[in-house]
Amino acid sequence: MLKPILLVEDDLRDQELTLLALERSQLANDVVVMRDGAAALDYLRREGEYASRQEGNPAVILLDLKLPKVNGLEVLEAVRNTPALRSVPVVMLTSSQEEADLLRSYELGVNAYVVKPVEFKQFVSSIADLGMFWAVLNEPPPGSLRASRRHD
Amino acid sequence: MTPTPDLTLCDIEPIRVPGAIQSHGRMLVLDGATLALRAWSANWAGEGLQAEAAARALAALDALDAQVLRATPADGSAVQVGSLRSGDRVQDCWAHRNATQLIVECEPQAGPRRHEAPIYTVARDFLPRLQAARTLQALAQLAACELQRLTGFGRSLVYRFDEDGHGEVLGEALEPGYDSYLGLHFPAADIPKQARALYLANRFRLIPDATYQPVPLLAAADGPAVHEIDLSQAFLRSVSPVHLEYMRNMGTLASLSVSIVVDGRLWGLASCHDHAPRLLDADMRAACTHLGQLLSMQVEALQANAEVAARLELRHWTLQLVSQLADSDASLRRILHEPALLLRMARATGAAVVLDEQVWTTGETPPQEALLELAGWIAGMGTEVYESAQIAAHYPPAAAWQPTAAGVLAISISQVHRHVLLWFRPEVVQTVTWAGDPRKPSSPTDAAGRIHPRRSFERWAEQIGGRCLPWSAAETAAVAELRQALIGIVLRRAEELAAMASELGRANKELEAFSYTVSHDLRAPMRHIAGYVDLVMDAEGAVLSERAHRYMHHVKDAAAFAGQLVDALLDFSRMGRTALNLKRVDTDSLVQGLVREITRHERKRQIEWHVEAGLPALTADPLLLQVAVRNLIGNAVKYSRDRSPAVVHVRAVRNAQGQGLEVQDNGVGFQMQYVGKLFNVFQRLHQSEEFEGTGIGLANVKRIVERHGGSVWARGEPGQGATFGFVLPGSGQNAQAIPSPAIPSGHA
Numbered sequence: 001m002l003k004p005i006l007l008v009e010d011d012l013r014d015q016e017l018t019l020l021a022l023e024r025s026q027l028a029n030d031v032v033v034m035r036d037g038a039a040a041l042d043y044l045r046r047e048g049e050y051a052s053r054q055e056g057n058p059a060v061i062l063l064d065l066k067l068p069k070v071n072g073l074e075v076l077e078a079v080r081n082t083p084a085l086r087s088v089p090v091v092m093l094t095s096s097q098e099e100a101d102l103l104r105s106y107e108l109g110v111n112a113y114v115v116k117p118v119e120f121k122q123f124v125s126s127i128a129d130l131g132m133f134w135a136v137l138n139e140p141p142p143g144s145l146r147a148s149r150r151h152d
Numbered sequence: 153m154t155p156t157p158d159l160t161l162c163d164i165e166p167i168r169v170p171g172a173i174q175s176h177g178r179m180l181v182l183d184g185a186t187l188a189l190r191a192w193s194a195n196w197a198g199e200g201l202q203a204e205a206a207a208r209a210l211a212a213l214d215a216l217d218a219q220v221l222r223a224t225p226a227d228g229s230a231v232q233v234g235s236l237r238s239g240d241r242v243q244d245c246w247a248h249r250n251a252t253q254l255i256v257e258c259e260p261q262a263g264p265r266r267h268e269a270p271i272y273t274v275a276r277d278f279l280p281r282l283q284a285a286r287t288l289q290a291l292a293q294l295a296a297c298e299l300q301r302l303t304g305f306g307r308s309l310v311y312r313f314d315e316d317g318h319g320e321v322l323g324e325a326l327e328p329g330y331d332s333y334l335g336l337h338f339p340a341a342d343i344p345k346q347a348r349a350l351y352l353a354n355r356f357r358l359i360p361d362a363t364y365q366p367v368p369l370l371a372a373a374d375g376p377a378v379h380e381i382d383l384s385q386a387f388l389r390s391v392s393p394v395h396l397e398y399m400r401n402m403g404t405l406a407s408l409s410v411s412i413v414v415d416g417r418l419w420g421l422a423s424c425h426d427h428a429p430r431l432l433d434a435d436m437r438a439a440c441t442h443l444g445q446l447l448s449m450q451v452e453a454l455q456a457n458a459e460v461a462a463r464l465e466l467r468h469w470t471l472q473l474v475s476q477l478a479d480s481d482a483s484l485r486r487i488l489h490e491p492a493l494l495l496r497m498a499r500a501t502g503a504a505v506v507l508d509e510q511v512w513t514t515g516e517t518p519p520q521e522a523l524l525e526l527a528g529w530i531a532g533m534g535t536e537v538y539e540s541a542q543i544a545a546h547y548p549p550a551a552a553w554q555p556t557a558a559g560v561l562a563i564s565i566s567q568v569h570r571h572v573l574l575w576f577r578p579e580v581v582q583t584v585t586w587a588g589d590p591r592k593p594s595s596p597t598d599a600a601g602r603i604h605p606r607r608s609f610e611r612w613a614e615q616i617g618g619r620c621l622p623w624s625a626a627e628t629a630a631v632a633e634l635r636q637a638l639i640g641i642v643l644r645r646a647e648e649l650a651a652m653a654s655e656l657g658r659a660n661k662e663l664e665a666f667s668y669t670v671s672h673d674l675r676a677p678m679r680h681i682a683g684y685v686d687l688v689m690d691a692e693g694a695v696l697s698e699r700a701h702r703y704m705h706h707v708k709d710a711a712a713f714a715g716q717l718v719d720a721l722l723d724f725s726r727m728g729r730t731a732l733n734l735k736r737v738d739t740d741s742l743v744q745g746l747v748r749e750i751t752r753h754e755r756k757r758q759i760e761w762h763v764e765a766g767l768p769a770l771t772a773d774p775l776l777l778q779v780a781v782r783n784l785i786g787n788a789v790k791y792s793r794d795r796s797p798a799v800v801h802v803r804a805v806r807n808a809q810g811q812g813l814e815v816q817d818n819g820v821g822f823q824m825q826y827v828g829k830l831f832n833v834f835q836r837l838h839q840s841e842e843f844e845g846t847g848i849g850l851a852n853v854k855r856i857v858e859r860h861g862g863s864v865w866a867r868g869e870p871g872q873g874a875t876f877g878f879v880l881p882g883s884g885q886n887a888q889a890i891p892s893p894a895i896p897s898g899h900a
Contacts, residue, residue: 017683029554047474048792051209096669097719097728118715120686 005032006058008040008075009093010067017120018062018093018127025128029059037070041078044085057088060111062130065094066100073101078106091130163720167346171378172366172390174359176431177259179388180209181381184253187221188513189213190375195367198445202370213235216245216256219673222247225895228385232434235261244434251383257388261479262433268876270302276440278443282450287311289618291454292323295422295447300325302439305431305873306525309333310447311414312420313620315339315756317348319420329427342398343421351420352387355411356441361429362406362705366390387437406430410444414452422447453463459626466630469497474637484571484638488512497634498561498627500575508570517576518553522829532560537632538562541577542619553892554581561627565642573638575631622852667725674718681711720846727855732773733836739767739813743802746785754789758797768811770880772860783849784815784876790843791874792819814877821868830866853878 005022009015014035015019022031034040042048061079063105072092079085091112092105105113112130117123173179173193181191192209194202230248236258237243243258258860278298285291300308307330317340324334328640343351351357365392369378382390399407404425412420422444473493477486484505487494491514494503499829502515506527511520518526529547530538541559544550550557558579565571590673595754685708689701696704704804747761770777785800792798801816822830831854850866857878 001557013680013683014676016677017680017687095672095679097722098671116675118675118682118712118775119669120679120683123679 003056003068004032006034006040006043006061008034008037008061008067008072009064009104010035011064014064014116017123020077021120021127024124025132027035027128029130032058034059037072037075041069041070043080057085060089060091060130060148061092062093063103068140070084070090075107076105076110083103093130139149153658157669166379167344167350167389167392168382168384168389169379170366170383170392171381172275172384173383173388174361174390175259175364175367176360177388177673178209178212179258181257181375182213182214182221182254182256183394184251185669187213187254188425189372191369191371191378191381192254193367194370202286205370205373207488207877214260215292220252221247221256222256230257230385233261235361246387248385250385253376253381255381255386257384257386258666259388262431262435266435271325271435274302274439274446279446281395281447283595285365285450286452286454288454289322289596290508291447291450292665293325293693294323294742295443296323296325299410299422299424299440300327303430303436303444304331304423305406305426305430306331306403307425308422309424310420311338312412313340316605317343322420330425331804337495343865347395348418348855350384351411351421352413355413355444356387356408356437357391357401358406358408358432359391359396360389360406362396362404363429374737394851403427404430408432408440408445411447411755412444412451414455416553419448419451420761454626462626463629464547466497466626467633469493470630470634470637473497473634474641475762477638478641484565484573485512487573487638488514491515495575496709498575498623499577499621499628500561501578502557502576504574504576506570506572506574515576516556516578518550519736522549523569523574526560527562527570527574529558530560530574531564531570531572532564536564536635537628538564539623539628541622544618548668554618558618559623559624560765561631563631563638565635565638573631573634577623579617580619580621581617612708650783663725667722670718671722675715678715678718679709680790682715685711689728717846723851724848724855727776727779727852728859730776732776735774735820736769736773737772737774738769739777739781740765740769742781743767743813747802748787750789757789757793760791760797760799762799762801764801764803767813769804770811771815771882772880773856776856776859780853780878781813783853784813784878787849787876788817788819788874790819790845791821805879807879810879810881812877812879813858814875816873818873821870821872821874823870824868827868832865850876 005027007015007018007022009018012039015035019031019033027129032043034043039049040061043050043053043061043100044061047052048118061075063072063075067075070078075094076090079093081087089111090109091114092110093114093116095116097115102113112133114126117126138143164304171432175195177193178195179191179193180189182188183190189210192205194205194499196208196212214518215236216234217457224231224233224247228250230246233245233247233256235242235244242261243263245256245258247254247256249255278294281294282291285294291311296308296310299310300307301647306327308325309321311319313319319338319340319342321333321336321338324332325330334477369381370728371378382829389809400407404427408424409423411418411420412422414606432530459891473487473490476490476493484507487819488503488505489504495501495515500515504511504513504523504527506523509524511527513520516824517523526543526547526549533534539559539561540546543558544554544562550560558578561575561577563573565573685704689696689704693701695753728889743763751761752760785802788800789798791801795818799818801814803816805812805814831850853876854864857880862878862880864876864878866874866876
């Protein structure tokens, strides 16, 4: 089974549009949606509400920058500081083209930074490209779920 | 040229230890401790009777009371120690001590005793009149008259020394037959330096008869060398033969002088002359000494009062100047907003403020370049206050503007920068009337090599130029005080600026937060509108009418445009906020690259490019400069789209402000009356249907150029094309014209 894509997005419309875009890019991965950074971290760490979820990291995290409670940059930082999560690809998916955010994201080790285009068609193609690259094409680094499963 | 001997040679004459006394009295020199007789004047007996003189001196000593002699105070003051009687002649004896000896001076008792000592009339009558005098001239005149009345000398003068030691006669009392010296100046050389020192120590001198034959001192066999006996406090001290000759040249046989000592300095002399010999008794000498002391105190008081009054007045003006400065933005240049006050406080006729390379002036001053150099020279000395009444003597270039600014008073505000305030006074060509030509000591040496003072006392007028009225101590103090106040204001201003900078920084942070929110939250709804419209068209496109399709397109376009606007606005605000990263940018390759890129995009169009060779290298932020140049070239291409071919020129611009580029097209142009609006945000001169765009491009260009300290311009004619250009200042002069968090430039 393909690893899921974790989408962290608080805006319901953006959520819907992103999901549509992912759908149109015809990826087979499941998409897990979280509406704030805190929930996303709980999910990733299998804590709180998600303590009982099945083991395994997502194929890619699509992370909105501006999130309630714990913002995208903080989620990214936490992911990179958690050994078990460190190698999960993270893509910042954001409205902002603020240079400072971009710099900070790369400092924290983001894999890609995408400013959501206003045009929906462009948006779809961006998402599709991202999905293809990170969820399907990219060979997961050693230690990720799929790699470790081979040793099962 | 052989050195001209002058009377300053007198500076080496042994006037303190002449080894001789004047002939109107007799002297005993005793050992200070044992009171043993060490030396005596030869005139205790007749000429050639040395043994006799020794015997009589010893006898005289015996006749005096040793107890009384021993009681002579150690401080050098003279006390009466008794009298000697031989036949019907009585001699009064006075004693004082020098470092090692006790000197006894004997003089014939004056005629019949007065019923009242003259010192009482001085205290009773003269003092109140002296106290009523309000000017130095009045004081001098009163003292001269009193001295003449007391002593009966034919001429009485009171004169003052200037800084260079020249004397000026301020008061005079004359009997008939005496020449007036009032208003005359005596050159400093007339009173040798060591005589001045002596006058400070011994405040009263009398030479009863300038024709006297000096009486040598004779020493005991085991006594001191007579030329080692210090007679500086002895009233019988024999004076320099040069001085006697000077007196005789003046037609003066008797003279007395009283020192006027103010603030510990020899301020002047009261001096009397008579054509005939004149002896004054001890009471009279005491009265004259007392008169000198009263005059000294009164001069001191008058000067102190004048000084205080002057300082108060100057302080008042200084405060006025400072208070109006403190109310302003405190830039030093503001001090010139009250030119009258600024000039008055230093009694100057011109003033200038020099701040680094800038100069502001009021009144009569040297030319700007000269001011810059002078200010640099003064600042280089590192002194806080500089003053010279004769600047050209210290700073040769000043000779060029001597008539307007012979003297300079200046304060240096900064240790680091050339921040100097200067005041100027014009040359005052003074006519000084010397008593004789000070430049020609007549026959200074005779055949025997002896010095003669001048023989002529005819008036001789000399023009003295190259200097201004001297800057007074009060004026110097006032500008020093102004300097302190200015530094205080400047410091306070710096604090305010620092506070303003942090306030600006805070505002800037808020603005950043605001635009961050805008960028995030404003773009999202645009995206949603566009996204959902797309979805509707995808899903329901087939059932929508033609008209509905058109409407949906409008919605989409509008959303897309709003998105572009938000992006452009954010770019614009970012342009003003990001720090400049200055580098050398080769605009030649920058322009070539942009031309290639645009040509690629506009394949369908015919564009004729004329890019001048050798475009300048500019010091600029490469990214920002690229945005600016791209905008200019992009505009040229955009607004010439109706032309075939479109002709675009890119040229180098080099002028006084710096270097830059100019881009010319043959497009639609614009009306010059709107040129001022062109560079404003969202300002468009064309219908948006005609030419797409957000209306921010030129505002961006302007902001970028101004952040580099440069300037932009535009020229155009409707239908005739337009030309846009900019220049950036040369490296090192870039100013942060749009300050954001930086402290606004400018001088405080």
